[in-house]
Amino acid sequence: MLDTASIAFPGDPDYAAATSVFNLKSPAHPAAALTATCVADVRAAISYASVRGQGVRVHTTGHSAGAATSMTGDLLIRPILSGGVEIDPDRRLARIPAGTPWSAVVQAAAPHGLAAPHGTSGTVGAIGYLLHGGVSLYGRKLGLAANHIRSVELITADGHVRCVSAAEDPELFWAIRGGGGGFGVVTAVEIDLFPVPDLVAGAAFWSWEHAEAVVGAWYDWTLHAPDEVSTSLRVMNLPDLPEIPPMLKGGPVVCVAGVALAAAAARDLLDPLRKIGEPVLDTWQECGPEAVPDVHMDPDEPGTFIGDHMLLAEPGREGIAELLRMTGAGSGSPLIAVELRQLGGRLAEAAPAGGALNRLDARLAYMGAGVPELSGTPAEIIEHCDKVRAALGPWDTGQTAPGFVKGLDRPRGHLSEADVRAVERVRARVDPDGLFRGDAMPETVIVP
Numbered sequence: 001m002l003d004t005a006s007i008a009f010p011g012d013p014d015y016a017a018a019t020s021v022f023n024l025k026s027p028a029h030p031a032a033a034l035t036a037t038c039v040a041d042v043r044a045a046i047s048y049a050s051v052r053g054q055g056v057r058v059h060t061t062g063h064s065a066g067a068a069t070s071m072t073g074d075l076l077i078r079p080i081l082s083g084g085v086e087i088d089p090d091r092r093l094a095r096i097p098a099g100t101p102w103s104a105v106v107q108a109a110a111p112h113g114l115a116a117p118h119g120t121s122g123t124v125g126a127i128g129y130l131l132h133g134g135v136s137l138y139g140r141k142l143g144l145a146a147n148h149i150r151s152v153e154l155i156t157a158d159g160h161v162r163c164v165s166a167a168e169d170p171e172l173f174w175a176i177r178g179g180g181g182g183f184g185v186v187t188a189v190e191i192d193l194f195p196v197p198d199l200v201a202g203a204a205f206w207s208w209e210h211a212e213a214v215v216g217a218w219y220d221w222t223l224h225a226p227d228e229v230s231t232s233l234r235v236m237n238l239p240d241l242p243e244i245p246p247m248l249k250g251g252p253v254v255c256v257a258g259v260a261l262a263a264a265a266a267r268d269l270l271d272p273l274r275k276i277g278e279p280v281l282d283t284w285q286e287c288g289p290e291a292v293p294d295v296h297m298d299p300d301e302p303g304t305f306i307g308d309h310m311l312l313a314e315p316g317r318e319g320i321a322e323l324l325r326m327t328g329a330g331s332g333s334p335l336i337a338v339e340l341r342q343l344g345g346r347l348a349e350a351a352p353a354g355g356a357l358n359r360l361d362a363r364l365a366y367m368g369a370g371v372p373e374l375s376g377t378p379a380e381i382i383e384h385c386d387k388v389r390a391a392l393g394p395w396d397t398g399q400t401a402p403g404f405v406k407g408l409d410r411p412r413g414h415l416s417e418a419d420v421r422a423v424e425r426v427r428a429r430v431d432p433d434g435l436f437r438g439d440a441m442p443e444t445v446i447v448p
């Protein structure tokens with residue numbers, strides 16, 4: 001149970017722990033902070049801030065720190081609730097307490113032969129990801145991860161503990177799934193799990209001499225790909241670090257990574273690519289769900305990441321060639337990784353009982369990122385991000401997947417005007433004094 005002595009201030013070790021972020025580009029500097037380990041802590045912290053007229057902010061891992069607005073004057077709550085992940089294998093459900101990274105959900109579900117709708121990194125917090133929609137490694141088969149939330153337990157500004165679902169406060173249940181945050185502190189979610197009897201996953205890398213052919217073949221395959229396969233195409237300019245496999249250093253490589261829920265479908269993709277040229281590294285194999293969070297080889301350690309994101313319409317071979325020209329050999333690109341994440345399939349379908357964000361109306365998600373000191377100065381990385389943005393401009397939908405938005409300076413948008421108004425009405429009901437206003441996404445661009 002929290003007493004006011006547990007609230008930490010700048011200079012305290014507990015403050016440093018509560019405010020730590022994965023993306024060091026944007027350190028969090030709230031007036032005060034605490035790591036809450038139980039519901040009572042969260043309620044007491046909300047009350048503490050409320051009587052002082054402070055805003056309340058929430059984060060867990062700080063993976064989205066770059067997209068957070070200033071926390072000056074606010075109280076930051078980092079909810080790391082005890083209890084662990086609970087799996088109900090018969091009902092194929094997981095109850096996930098706040099603060100849980102996806103790796104813990106995956107490890108709890110895997111012994112039951114069940115997988116969770118996680119993304120490319122096991123270190124990402126399950127709740128922040130789900131509230132932002134969640135583009136899963138199984139996404140084209142399952143749709144947005146938020147569509148698999150059964151219920152959300154949260155504490156709102158009035159200190160009430162609510163459990164919202166399709167049956168209980170469906171309006172708030174709708175808004176909290178992709179509506180942009182600022183509704184309260186989520187203490188747990190319950191989500192669907194799913195069986196994966198015929199799972200193949202991995203990443204294959206080719207040296208640059210094969211880039212044009214591999215990328216072209218991958219792109220042509222995406223035009224008719226089955227929903228069972230979700231992949232990404234990356235151009236990677238990897239630094240000379242000990243943890244990077246030697247065959248991936250010394251020049252750009254292209255990578256096709258992902259997950260297939262049918263081994264035959266994986267072969268249809270990979271066999272023609274392997275015939276183009278032998279990959280310098282190929283980890284695609286049959287596996288269990290516990291191996292999937294590692295296939296993308298995302299960074300596990302905090303770092304300074306500067307990047308950009310767009311949702312693209314059909315780029316055609318022309319758009320793909322532009323991306324290679326801007327980021328491949330000879331481009332001088334300081335971006336360590338640029339990615340085209342395959343969308344479509346069920347990601348493009350509105351789930352009947354989905355949340356405020358329940359589909360992505362685009363063909364590919366573009367992400368690009370550089371790491372200052374490893375790949376260029378911040379100014380060089382930003383400048384190159386702008387050049388890539390301009391080159392891909394003809395295919396930019398103007399929309400974004402909110403979890404992928406990297407900073408406050410980039411346009412973002414994922415809700416219609418009517419949905420923005422509906423979300424605002426829900427916020428005004430559950431947080432009339434705007435206690436959580438700072439966690440709302442004020443920059444949301446209204447999609448026409």
Ligand SMILES: Cc1cc2nc3c(=O)[nH]c(=O)nc-3n(C[C@H](O)[C@H](O)[C@H](O)COP(=O)(O)OP(=O)(O)OC[C@H]3O[C@@H](n4cnc5c(N)ncnc54)[C@H](O)[C@@H]3O)c2cc1C
Binds near residue numbers: 125131136
């Ligand atoms: C390496 C990497 C890989 C990624 N891969 C994917 C991917 O494959 N697919 C995808 O869709 N996204 C991906 N993302 C984006 C990720 O989903 C978002 O950054 C997400 O917001 C991270 O959630 P978090 O809780 O870890 O981050 P945090 O920065 O801690 O939280 C982000 C926001 O979520 C909200 N939030 C978090 N916890 C709570 C809570 N308990 N109560 C209320 N609000 C809360 C807050 O508004 C907070 O500002 C990736 C990000 C990184 C850095």
